[in-house]
Amino acid sequence: MSRAKLSEGSVVLNLQHLKGWTLSDCKQFIERELAFKDFRAAWAFMNKVAEKAEALDHHPNWSNVYNRVHISLTTHDSGGLSELDFALAHHIDDLLDNQNS
Numbered sequence: 579m580s581r582a583k584l585s586e587g588s589v590v591l592n593l594q595h596l597k598g599w600t601l602s603d604c605k606q607f608i609e610r611e612l613a614f615k616d617f618r619a620a621w622a623f624m625n626k627v628a629e630k631a632e633a634l635d636h637h638p639n640w641s642n643v644y645n646r647v648h649i650s651l652t653t654h655d656s657g658g659l660s661e662l663d664f665a666l667a668h669h670i671d672d673l674l675d676n677q678n679s
C-alpha cells in the first residue's frame with residue numbers, strides 16, 4: 579500500500595466511506611475520539627490497534643485518558659494523508675464493530 583500523499587479530492591472521497599472520523603483544519607490528519615467502559619477496555623483496544631499498526635508499519639498518533647482514546651492518523655513520511663491512514667482507520671472501525679457484536 580502506498581505512503582504517497584493523497585490529493586484533497588481523494589481525501590474527501592475516502593472520508594465519505596468512514597463514519598465518526600473528521601478531517602483536521604490543517605487537512606493533514608483524520609481524527610476520532612473513542613470512549614470505553616473503563617481503562618482496561620481502552621487499553622485492550624489499543625493493544626489490538628498496535629498489532630495492526632505493526633503489521634502495516636503504520637502507527638497512530640494517539641493519547642489515552644482513563645476510558646478515552648483520541649486517535650489522529652497521518653503519514654509522516656509524506657506530510658499528509660495516504661491510503662495507509664484510511665486502511666488503518668477502517669481496521670479500527672472493524673475492531674470497534676466486532677467488540678460490540
Ligand code: H2B
Nearest residue numbers: 635636637638652653654655656
Ligand atoms: N507511521 C506513520 N503514521 N507514518 C509514517 O510515515 C510512518 C509510520 N513511517 N510508521 C514508517 C513507520 C517509517 O518510519 C518506517 C521506517 O517504515
